[in-house]
Amino acid sequence: MPLAKFARITLFTALTVFVVTPLALLVLTSVARGWFHPALLPASLDASAWTDLLTDASHRLALRNSLVLGSATAIVATALALPLGRSAAYSTRAIRRTVALLAFTALALPPVALGTGLQLTVLSLGIGGTLGGVFLAHLVPALGYLTLLFLGVFTRWDHRLDEVAATLGASRAERWQRVLLPLLRRPIAESLALGFLVSWAQVALTLLVGGGAVRTLPLDVLAMLQAGQDQRAAAGALALAIPALLVIGAARVGARNTAAVVA
Amino acid sequence: MTFSTWWHDRRRTVTLATLLIAAPLASCGRPAPPVSAAALATAPWDSVVARARGTTVVWRMWRGDPSVNTFIDRWVAPRLLAQYGITLQAVNGQGNELVDQLTVEREAGATTGTASLLWINGETFAALRSRNLLAGPWSQVLPAAALVDSASPIVSRDFEQDPAGYESPWGTVQLALIYDAVRTPQPPRTFAELAAWIRAHPGRFTYDQGFTGATLLKSWLYALNGGASTFAGGFDSTAYLAGRTRLFGLLDSLRPALWRKGTQYPADVAAMHRLFANGEIDISMSVNQNEAVTKAMQGVIPASSRALILRDGTIANTHFVGIPFNAPNAAGAMVVANLLLSPEAQLEKQRPAVWADGTVLRLATLPPSWRMRFDSVLNDPRLVPADSLRASARPEVSPRYHERLQDDWRRLMR
Amino acid sequence: MPLALAGILLGLPILVGVGYSVAGALGLVGNAAPGGLQRVLGDTQVLRSVVLSLWIAMVGTAGATIGAVLLALAFEGSAPLDRFARAIGTLPLPVPNLAAAVAMLLLLTQSGWLARLAMQVRLIASPAQFPALVYDPNGLGIIAAVIWKELPFLLLVALSLQSLQSLQSLRGSALTAAARTLGATRWQATRRITLPLLLRGMAPSIVAVFVFVLGSLELPLVLAPSSPLPLPLLIQERRQALDAASHGEAYVLALIATGLALIAAGMHEWLRDDA
Numbered sequence: 001m002p003l004a005k006f007a008r009i010t011l012f013t014a015l016t017v018f019v020v021t022p023l024a025l026l027v028l029t030s031v032a033r034g035w036f037h038p039a040l041l042p043a044s045l046d047a048s049a050w051t052d053l054l055t056d057a058s059h060r061l062a063l064r065n066s067l068v069l070g071s072a073t074a075i076v077a078t079a080l081a082l083p084l085g086r087s088a089a090y091s092t093r094a095i096r097r098t099v100a101l102l103a104f105t106a107l108a109l110p111p112v113a114l115g116t117g118l119q120l121t122v123l124s125l126g127i128g129g130t131l132g133g134v135f136l137a138h139l140v141p142a143l144g145y146l147t148l149l150f151l152g153v154f155t156r157w158d159h160r161l162d163e164v165a166a167t168l169g170a171s172r173a174e175r176w177q178r179v180l181l182p183l184l185r186r187p188i189a190e191s192l193a194l195g196f197l198v199s200w201a202q203v204a205l206t207l208l209v210g211g212g213a214v215r216t217l218p219l220d221v222l223a224m225l226q227a228g229q230d231q232r233a234a235a236g237a238l239a240l241a242i243p244a245l246l247v248i249g250a251a252r253v254g255a256r257n258t259a260a261v262v263a
Numbered sequence: 264m265t266f267s268t269w270w271h272d273r274r275r276t277v278t279l280a281t282l283l284i285a286a287p288l289a290s291c292g293r294p295a296p297p298v299s300a301a302a303l304a305t306a307p308w309d310s311v312v313a314r315a316r317g318t319t320v321v322w323r324m325w326r327g328d329p330s331v332n333t334f335i336d337r338w339v340a341p342r343l344l345a346q347y348g349i350t351l352q353a354v355n356g357q358g359n360e361l362v363d364q365l366t367v368e369r370e371a372g373a374t375t376g377t378a379s380l381l382w383i384n385g386e387t388f389a390a391l392r393s394r395n396l397l398a399g400p401w402s403q404v405l406p407a408a409a410l411v412d413s414a415s416p417i418v419s420r421d422f423e424q425d426p427a428g429y430e431s432p433w434g435t436v437q438l439a440l441i442y443d444a445v446r447t448p449q450p451p452r453t454f455a456e457l458a459a460w461i462r463a464h465p466g467r468f469t470y471d472q473g474f475t476g477a478t479l480l481k482s483w484l485y486a487l488n489g490g491a492s493t494f495a496g497g498f499d500s501t502a503y504l505a506g507r508t509r510l511f512g513l514l515d516s517l518r519p520a521l522w523r524k525g526t527q528y529p530a531d532v533a534a535m536h537r538l539f540a541n542g543e544i545d546i547s548m549s550v551n552q553n554e555a556v557t558k559a560m561q562g563v564i565p566a567s568s569r570a571l572i573l574r575d576g577t578i579a580n581t582h583f584v585g586i587p588f589n590a591p592n593a594a595g596a597m598v599v600a601n602l603l604l605s606p607e608a609q610l611e612k613q614r615p616a617v618w619a620d621g622t623v624l625r626l627a628t629l630p631p632s633w634r635m636r637f638d639s640v641l642n643d644p645r646l647v648p649a650d651s652l653r654a655s656a657r658p659e660v661s662p663r664y665h666e667r668l669q670d671d672w673r674r675l676m677r
Numbered sequence: 678m679p680l681a682l683a684g685i686l687l688g689l690p691i692l693v694g695v696g697y698s699v700a701g702a703l704g705l706v707g708n709a710a711p712g713g714l715q716r717v718l719g720d721t722q723v724l725r726s727v728v729l730s731l732w733i734a735m736v737g738t739a740g741a742t743i744g745a746v747l748l749a750l751a752f753e754g755s756a757p758l759d760r761f762a763r764a765i766g767t768l769p770l771p772v773p774n775l776a777a778a779v780a781m782l783l784l785l786t787q788s789g790w791l792a793r794l795a796m797q798v799r800l801i802a803s804p805a806q807f808p809a810l811v812y813d814p815n816g817l818g819i820i821a822a823v824i825w826k827e828l829p830f831l832l833l834v835a836l837s838l839q840s841l842q843s844l845q846s847l848r849g850s851a852l853t854a855a856a857r858t859l860g861a862t863r864w865q866a867t868r869r870i871t872l873p874l875l876l877r878g879m880a881p882s883i884v885a886v887f888v889f890v891l892g893s894l895e896l897p898l899v900l901a902p903s904s905p906l907p908l909p910l911l912i913q914e915r916r917q918a919l920d921a922a923s924h925g926e927a928y929v930l931a932l933i934a935t936g937l938a939l940i941a942a943g944m945h946e947w948l949r950d951d952a
Contacts (some may be wrong), residue, residue, distance in 0.1 A: 011751055012762050019765050021781035022825065023772075025790055029783055034562040037541035037804060038796050039787035058332065080686055080933065087679035095680055101946045102687040108885070108938045108945070109691065110892025112909045113931035116916060117694035120706055123367040129356075129377065140690045201773030204894040204909070208916075212355040213323070213365055213377075218775045218895075225779060225899065226561040227327050228533035234783065237776035244771035326734050359917045368814075370706075390919045472903055528903045541788030543804045623681045666920065675720075677904045 005201035023241070029234035039135045049235040062215040063239075065131060066200055069216065072135055074195035077142035078188060084143075085150025089157065102149055106144030114140065115208030122209055129213035137209040138199040145198055146191050197244055275424050277548060295373035300398035300586045300593040304428075310408055311594045316348040320595040322584075323356030324382035330557050332620045338611055343602060349595050354378070358387050365396040365587055376589040379596040382584045385422040386662045388430055392586065398586040400428025401597060407604035412625035417579045421660040423495070430583035433603040434612065435621040437579035438478045439552035439570040439647060439654055441536075446567075447545050453574045454486040458513065459522050460546075467523035467545040472677070475532040475550050477669050478578050484510050484658065484668070486575040491657045498663035507668065528677065533563075540564045550580075552652065553619030556645045560616070572655045579656035581623060606633050613640050621652075684718060695935055701928035704921075708758055713925030723930065725905035727937075733816040733907065736889040737823030742883055744824060745831035746875060749839055763836060770829040776821075778899035779820040785810040785900075811900050816907070818900040827886045838878040880948040888941035892934060 029035065030049050053059050086098040117139065122133035165179045173188030181188075203218045210219075221236035303311050320343075326332055331647040332353070340351040353420050356364075361381055368468065384423045389396045402408060411432060413419045418432050426432070440457075442450040461468045470476040485491045488506040518525030522544050529535045532549060536558060539547035547564070549555070555570035584603065602608055606629060609622040626637050641649045659665075695705065701786040704711030717723050745766075752762040769777065784790050792807035801807050811818035856870055876883075890896075906914065912934065915927035 001749070008751055008758065008875050011748070012758060015762060016765055018825070019768055022777065022784055023769075025783050026776070026780050034565070035890065036565065037543075038793050040790070040793050040797050057336065058326075084679060084682050084686060091679055097946060098734055099679060099683045099687075100949065101942060102683050102691070104885070104945050105939060105942045106687045108888040108942050109694070110894075110909060110931075110938055112912045113698065113934040113938070114691075114694045116701070116928060116931040117697035118690070119718075120367065120697040120701060121693050123364060124371060126371070126373065126707075128364055128367070136690075138693070143686055144715065146875040147683070197771055197773075197949070201775065201895075203775055203898070211360045212357070212362075215355065215656070218773060223327055223774055223780065225782075226531055226533050227329060228536045228558065229329065229561065230537070230783065231562065233779055237779040241772045241776040244773055245768075248771040256951065258883065287912065359919055362919060367706075386919050523812070526814065526904060527809075529812070530901075530903065537786075538788070541786075541804070543786075543788050677722075 014259060026234045026238050026241075029230060030232075030238055031235075032231060035231075035245045049229075049232045052232065053235050053239060057217065059217075059220055062217050062220040065208045066217040069131070069135055069138055069206075070196040070200040073138045073199035074192045077139055077195040078191045078196045080142055081146035081150050081190070081191065082184075085096075085147050086150075087187030088147075089151055096151065096155070100148060103144045103147035103151070107141045107148075108139075108144075111141070111202070111204030115205045118205070119208045123211075128209070129211040131214055132187065134206050134210045134214045134216075137165070137205040138202055141202075141205075142195045142198040145194055149191055149194065150187065153184075189251045193247050197246055200244060200247075201240070270633075274398075290616055296589075297591050298526045298593060299588075300401035300590065300597065303594055303597060304399075304401040304404045308404065310354075311597055312347060314594040315598045316591070318348075318592050318595045319350040319352060320380055320599050321352045321354055322380040322382070322590050322596075322599065323354050323361060323378040325357045326353065326355045328618075329561065334612050334618050338617070339599075339602065339608065342496075342607075343599060347598050347602070349598060350566050352601065355424045357382065361387065361587075362390045362394070362396070365391065365589075366394060368589060369394070369396060374589055375591050376587055377591070378587055379590040379592040380599055381587060382582060383430060383585045384580065385659065386665060388426075388583065388585065389392055389424060389662045391587075392424070392429060396588050397429045398588050398590060398593060399430075399592070401586060402426065402431035402600065403428045405431060405597065405601040405604060407601050408603065410606070410624045410628060412623060414625070416658045417656055418581050418623045420658065421581060421583055422661070422662045422665070423497070426583065430585040431600040431604065432581045432583050432623040433600070434609075435579060435581045435623055436551040437621070437647075437652055438475070438482055438548065438550050438574065438577035439555070439566050439572050441539065441547040441549060441555045441558075441563055441564065442545065443539075444567045444569050445565075445677065446542075450546070451573075452571070453485055458517060461517050464545060465520040466522050468520075468523075469525075469528060469535065469538070469544055470548070471529040471532050471535045472673075473531040475535070475548055476528070476549050477665060478580075479548055480510065480514075480668060480672065481659075481665065482573070482575075482577045483513075484575075484664075485578075485657055487513065490576075491660060494660040494664055495658075498661045498667075503664060503667060507671060511671075514676060536564055550578075551616065551620065552647045553645075556615045556620050572647060572651060573594075574655065576655040576657040578659055579621075579652070580659045606637075610636055610640060613637070615640075615643055615645050619646060679813050692814050695932070698928050698931045698935065702925060702932055704925055709924040709928055711925060712919035713922070713927075713929040714867045716922070717758060717926050717929045717933070722836060722905065723933075725909065726908045726911045727933070729814070729816060730891055730908040731937075733819050733823065734887050737827065737890050738883060738887045739818065740824040741827040741831050741886060742879065744828045744878075745835050745879075746872070748828075748832055749835035749875070750871070753839060763832070766832045767836075768830045769825055770833065772826065774826060774895040775899070777822050777826045781818055781825070785818045785821060786812075810934045812902045814902050814905065816897075816901065819896045819907075822896050822900060823890050824883050827890065831882060831886060834879050836873055838875055840898050841878075884941055884945040884948060887943075891941070892938060924949040 028042065031045045031047055033044050033046045035042040084099070088096055118137050119128065122128045122136070127133035161179055161183070162175060165175050170178070201218060203222065206214060206216050207221055217236065217240055221240060222231055224233040224236055335353050343351050356378070361383070365376070393514040408431070412416060417435055421430065440450070451457040470479050474645070484506050485494070487509045493502055493506065522538070529538060535547050538544045540563065552570050552572060555568045558564045559566050559568050584600050586593050590596055606624065609624050612618045612620045613622055626634055700706045701709045702713055748762065786792065787804040787807045787809060792801070792804055795801045795807055810821065821852040822829050892909060894909040894913070897910050901907050901910055908930065912927050912930045915923045915930060918924065
């Protein structure tokens with residue numbers, strides 16, 4: 001076998017092991033009771049961590065909060081970032097750069113730092129420790145990510161399709177419905193997925209702005225870890241990871257069904 | 264029509280709509296502040312119970328232990344609903360989160376908050392009291408308060424502070440070491456033996472940076488400096504510095520024999536249990552002496568784990584519930600606090616299968632049937648015997664010691 | 678117009694968040710005492726925390742970049758092996774940081790799964806003999822988690838850059854083809870043309886990964902050493918103390934972390950190629 005092919009196969013194997021091992025370990029730990037060193041494999045398996053996760057009332061509340069926050073963040077941030085990215089992209093270079101800088105700052109600010117400041121804000125507004133306050137906090141990095149996404153989309157946008165449709169007499173609504181939205185289907189799908197993920201995975205902002213009172217799935221996983229319940233924490237971590245994988249997968253599938261190609 | 268004119272039109276409509284909706288709302292006056300706990304304390308108990316019926320109580324508490332959560336959610340909450348018509352909502356919150364929120368609420372003039380009951384003790388109680396964030400006095404009027412063991416220095420004082428009716432006790436625990444009977448058949452029984460054991464078993468002992476580790480250090484501080492009485496009676500800077508020098512001197516000398524040569528310390532007690540269960544260290548610890556049993560039942564540590572109270576004595580402390588100054592439902596909170604003090608609740612939470620949390624009641628004053636039931640639970644061979652607990656319990660001292668010790672440890676020893 | 682919108686949606690929350698941190702640092706709001714700045718600047722622990730956080734972000738980002746570039750170049754084609762490699766390489770992308778941290782905790786501690794494997798094959802005889810990868814002063818476990826989580830993202834960026842380049846000619850960039858014609862070997866063409874172009878295109882994303890890792894709380898929360906304490910954890914610790922002095926310090930530290938992020942934001946914008 002030539003060296004190049006051997007090297008590629010080795011690299012591929014190493015990559016697969018690297019990616020899969022941590023996930024496989026999570027799966028195994030989530031069903032292993034009392035699995036301690038030096039046992040390489042668990043002595044007994046049980047699904048109690050999973051049944052507990054899905055039936056316990058407080059876990060379900062946390063899951064529900066995570067889903068609500070994620071969906072709300074995805075939808076609202078997309079709805080706000082799309083017009084923002086679009087109008088910025090069609091403006092002068094200076095405005096584009098300023099908006100990009102602001103957007104990047106919003107997502108680059110360490111959540112602990114942002115959360116520390118926002119915590120005082122929401123407390124002063126009287127929404128400290130509420131789902132609404134946490135939602136507003138999640139919006140900040142989400143808006144940052146999605147504004148950059150739409151800024152990129154509209155910077156590379158081909159105006160000609162829209163202009164041709166206008167020249168041919170299509171009304172504004174028709175242009176949106178028949179030309180712009182189908183072309184935007186892929187970016188919108190990506191935007192919804194990304195916005196959802198930003199909120200879904202949040203720990204620091206939820207912890208700080210929610211004051212511990214608002215429970216989400218990542219906070220529950222953290223709590224289980226800090227209670228020494230590794231089996232449940234592993235199940236929770238997978239419960240965190242699997243929907244995220246599904247959401248991205250769905251976005252990719254949805255993106256494939258675009259009607260036109262944007263050059 | 265360009266995008267910007269479209270946006271301007273929309274903006275105008277939205278602004279108008281918001282103003283139209285907001286105007287009538289803004290003109291409503293602020294609701295009257297709720298009845299305070301202190302006022303309710305002067306009313307007959309029956310009226311308090313009647314006032315609480317059909318209401319909701321939000322209790323901000325530590326939700327980090329599944330056995331505690333189960334006790335609250337599956338035992339306390341249903342009984343509150345059935346016996347008093349009160350809906351209990353247990354919400355996460357402790358220490359600084361509570362102080363932060365209440366401080367800002369007080370500054371903002373919020374006369375009605377969200378939480379009516381708080382799980383507090385020690386430092387948190389001191390912080391809340393000093394900022395006038397607690398309602399009271401109220402705990403002395405609870406019917407079950409008569410059953411409380413107020414003669415015990417552990418129960419009647421919270422880190423040496425007098426609750427003075429601003430908080431009501433509900434459980435007590437004592438620091439214990441946890442060892443594996445299989446791995447360590449001869450564990451150390453005193454602090455001196457512990458130091459010798461550490462030197463003889465390098466890398467097999469450590470303590471955590473959280474509350475548990477701090478409690479161990481305080482207990483060790485007592486043992487090295489003539490007992491808790493040296494530090495009793497408020498914060499004494501001279502006594503503290505002398506005691507600290509001795510303690511840190513010893514810890515420094517032990518450092519090379521600690522886990523990771525004393526350069527790293529576990530962040531919390533769960534990380535320590537993990538090290539213990541997986542054989543990286545041979546001794547763990549907990550502020551609850553019975554955690555050796557409950558954690559083994561949860562599968563966190565091996566079934567052969569046992570608790571050990573050091574003969575020099577370890578710190579025992581009590582946890583309390585308090586009512587914030589702007590509690591929306593002080594009556595409900597008082598009823599909850601009373602239920603927590605009932606013999607039924609105290610017995611239930613003492614069970615090893617539930618929480619194994621100590622009782623604050625004076626068992627001698629209970630009717631014989633209750634005494635028997637308590638005895639049968641307390642004599643469970645899996646729990647640390649009650650008399651050995653009593654003999655070795657040492658009280659907490661001023662919270663300033665705890666603060667200073669933690670601060671100085673982080674600055675000098677970490 | 679977009680500036681106004683951006684100002685409200687993005688600028689306002691940032692300003693408010695940062696503003697309240699400033700107010701807290703000055704002791705004006707919340708439960709904080711002023712004078713935190715002097716205390717923080719004089720504290721060597723703070724310096725060590727900042728250095729550790731920067732170190733972890735640098736090494737983690739570098740590792741993820743090297744891995745991503747390697748994989749992008751090695752698996753560029755359309756063979757099944759290439760497509761599988763690209764799919765697997767980007768798999769961890771949506772996995773939340775906390776989940777990755779839990780997995781690394783179970784895998785890399787001295788009594789974790791890798792250590793148990795080492796014990797089974799008689800490489801070591803006790804947990805203490807396994808290298809300290811978690812709770813270690815170099816943050817190795819955190820770096821491993823960073824690479825696991827960020828390599829997929831950078832790989833995606835590299836791949837999309839490559840497909841952009843390959844759209845400009847049939848296979849590979851026109852520049853590379855020209856270089857090959859002039860006698861350069863494949864490796865030379867890669868090293869002098871493809872690699873710099875790729876890295877140049879990835880530069881803003883690399884900065885983004887760097888600043889994201891710098892400010893992340895989840896990974897250190899699970900895997901970090903106690904000494905030095907990464908900056909986000911130090912901020913948390915100071916915030917959770919009940920005394921006003923520590924709170925004030927927490928706000929100052931938050932502003933320092935914010936400052937580092939702003940510098941990175943400036944760099945990101947400077948590196949961005951815009952249309």
